[in-house]
Amino acid sequence: MQLELTDQILNYIQEHGKADTIDLAAQFSEDHQKIIGALKSIEAHGEILCSETTSTKVWEVTGEGNYVIEHGSHEVTVFNAIPADGISQPDLMKTSPNAKVGFSKAMSQGWILIDKSGKVPLVRRKVETVEDLVQQHLVDIAAGKAVSILDNIKNDYKKRKLLSENTIKSFIITKGPDFTTTLKKLETDLTTEMLASGSWKDLKFKEYNFEALGAPPNAGFQHPLLKVRSEVTDIFTQMGFVEMPTNNFVEASFWNFDALFQPQMHPARDAQDTFFLSDPEKSNKFPLDYLERVKSAHENGGNGSIGYRYKWKIEEAQKNILRTHTTGVSARMLYKLANQEGGFKPVKYFSIDKVFRNETLDATHLAEFHQVEGVLAGVDISLGGLKGIIAEFFAKMGLTEVQFKPAYNPYTEPSMEIFAYHKGLGKWIEIGNSGMFRREMLDPMNIPQNVNVYGYGLSLERPTMIKYGIKNIRELIGPKVDLKMVQESALCRLDK
Numbered sequence: 001m002q003l004e005l006t007d008q009i010l011n012y013i014q015e016h017g018k019a020d021t022i023d024l025a026a027q028f029s030e031d032h033q034k035i036i037g038a039l040k041s042i043e044a045h046g047e048i049l050c051s052e053t054t055s056t057k058v059w060e061v062t063g064e065g066n067y068v069i070e071h072g073s074h075e076v077t078v079f080n081a082i083p084a085d086g087i088s089q090p091d092l093m094k095t096s097p098n099a100k101v102g103f104s105k106a107m108s109q110g111w112i113l114i115d116k117s118g119k120v121p122l123v124r125r126k127v128e129t130v131e132d133l134v135q136q137h138l139v140d141i142a143a144g145k146a147v148s149i150l151d152n153i154k155n156d157y158k159k160r161k162l163l164s165e166n167t168i169k170s171f172i173i174t175k176g177p178d179f180t181t182t183l184k185k186l187e188t189d190l191t192t193e194m195l196a197s198g199s200w201k202d203l204k205f206k207e208y209n210f211e212a213l214g215a216p217p218n219a220g221f222q223h224p225l226l227k228v229r230s231e232v233t234d235i236f237t238q239m240g241f242v243e244m245p246t247n248n249f250v251e252a253s254f255w256n257f258d259a260l261f262q263p264q265m266h267p268a269r270d271a272q273d274t275f276f277l278s279d280p281e282k283s284n285k286f287p288l289d290y291l292e293r294v295k296s297a298h299e300n301g302g303n304g305s306i307g308y309r310y311k312w313k314i315e316e317a318q319k320n321i322l323r324t325h326t327t328g329v330s331a332r333m334l335y336k337l338a339n340q341e342g343g344f345k346p347v348k349y350f351s352i353d354k355v356f357r358n359e360t361l362d363a364t365h366l367a368e369f370h371q372v373e374g375v376l377a378g379v380d381i382s383l384g385g386l387k388g389i390i391a392e393f394f395a396k397m398g399l400t401e402v403q404f405k406p407a408y409n410p411y412t413e414p415s416m417e418i419f420a421y422h423k424g425l426g427k428w429i430e431i432g433n434s435g436m437f438r439r440e441m442l443d444p445m446n447i448p449q450n451v452n453v454y455g456y457g458l459s460l461e462r463p464t465m466i467k468y469g470i471k472n473i474r475e476l477i478g479p480k481v482d483l484k485m486v487q488e489s490a491l492c493r494l495d496k
C-alpha cells in the first residue's frame with residue numbers, strides 16, 4: 001500500500017532529522033504544493049514539526065530552452081545545414097527559424113566562415129565536427145543538475161532566454177516537541193457520546209478554519225426589476241393599499257380608453273401608439289347600461305360638462321389592444337366598487353404590471369414596460385391628499401423632495417407630472433404622472449357625487465435603472481441581459 005504523503009514526510013524526518021520541502025518534492029516525485037498541503041495538515045495536529053520559511057533560487061529551462069533540448073542548439077542546427085560545398089547566406093537563413101542567432105553564434109565559435117573567393121560569397125564549415133554543449137547543459141539543468149554548471153554559462157543562457165532564474169518559497173522542516181510518526185485522526189465534531197463517556201478529554205480536535213469560504217448557495221437569483229417590484233409592493237402595503245388583478249395583457253379599448261373618457265379620435269388610439277390585436281379582434285361582452293352611459297358622457301357630457309360632441313361608435317370601443325396602461329384595470333375596479341352589493345366603500349388600490357406602447361426603441365425605451373399605479377377613492381378626498389400620498393410614497397423610495405407640474409390627461413383634471421430631486425444624479429427628474437379623475441369618467445360608473453378618486457402612475461424600469469446604474473434598457477430586459485448582472489445585483493433597499 002502506498003503511504004500517505006504525511007506519513008512519508010514524518011518517516012523522512014524521523015530518519016534524516018531535517019528537510020527542505022523542495023527536496024522532498026523531488027524525493028517523492030510530488031508537486032511542491034502538495035508537500036506544503038501535507039505539511040499544513042500535519043501542523044494541524046499540534047507541534048509535531050517545526051517549519052521555517054526559506055527561499056531558494058532555481059534555474060528553469062524556458063520554452064525556447066526546451067526546443068533546444070529537443071532539436072539541438074541554433075548554432076549546431078546552422079552548422080549541420082551547411083553542405084560540403086557551402087551555401088549562400090540568404091539560402092542558409094531559410095533553413096531554420098532560428099538561423100540568424102545560430103549563424104552569429106557559430107561565427108563567434110569559429111565553426112564557420114564566409115568564403116568570398118567565388119562569384120557569390122558562400123558560407124562554409126571551418127571545422128569538421130562540433131559538439132552541442134548548449135543542448136547538453138540544458139539537458140543537465142532540466143534534470144536538476146544545475147549546480148554542476150558554471151554560473152557565467154547559466155547567466156549567458158539566461159540572456160539568450162534559454163533559462164530563467166526563479167525564486168521558490170519553501171519550508172525547512174525539523175522535529176517539533178511532540179514529534180511522532182503516527183498521526184491520530186483529528187476529531188471534527190464534539191458528540192454527546194464523547195461528553196457522556198468523558199472520552200473527549202483524550203481526543204484531539206481539529207481546529208476551526210475560520211478562513212474557509214462557504215459553499216456558494218445553489219439558489220436562484222431575482223432580477224433587479226423583481227427586487228424593486230417587491231420593494232414597491234412593500235411600500236404600497238405599508239400604506240394600506242390592496243393589489244388589483246392585472247393578469248390580462250389584452251384589454252378592450254373600452255376599458256383602456258372609453259371608460260377613461262378618452263375620445264375615440266384621440267391620437268393615442270392610433271396604431272402608431274397602440275398595438276391592436278388581429279385575433280380576437282374584438283370584445284363583445286360589456287355591461288350594456290354602463291356602456292350606454294359612457295357613450296352619453298362622450299357625446300353630451302352631463303353634470304355640467306358638454307362632452308366631446310362627436311358620434312361615439314361601439315366598434316371603436318370593441319377593438320382589442322395590448323393595454324397601454326394599467327389605468328384600464330383601475331377603471332374596471334372602480335366600476336365594480338360603485339356597483340357592488342352594499343354600495344361604494346373607500347379604497348386604496350395599487351398594481352405593478354406590464355403595459356405596451358408602440359414606441360420607437362432606443363436606449364431608454366422598449367415597446368413594453370411595467371407600470372406602477374396607485375388609486376384612491378374616498379369621500380371628499382382632495383388634491384392636497386393626493387400630493388401628500390405622492391410625497392409619502394416617493395419619500396419611502398428615497399426621493400424626499402417632489403415637485404408638481406400641471407399636465408394633461410383625458411381622464412384627470414387637474415393632472416400633474418411628478419418630478420423628484422435625485423441626490424445621486426444631482427438633478428430633478430420626471431418620475432410620474434397623476435391627477436384627480438374627472439366626473440365624466442366617474443359618473444357613468446355610478447361613483448357617488450361626494451366621492452373623489454385620484455391616482456398616480458410611474459414606470460418600474462426608471463427607478464430600477466437609476467438604482468442599479470444601468471444606462472441601456474437592453475441590459476435590463478431582453479436577449480442581451482447578462483445573467484451575471486442578475487446574479488451579482490445587490491439587494492434592493494430603495495430608501496438607502
Ligand code: PHE
Nearest residue numbers: 325327433434435455456457
Ligand atoms: N395612466 C397614467 C399613465 O399612463 C398614470 C396615471 C394613473 C395618471 C392614474 C393619473 C392617474 O401615465
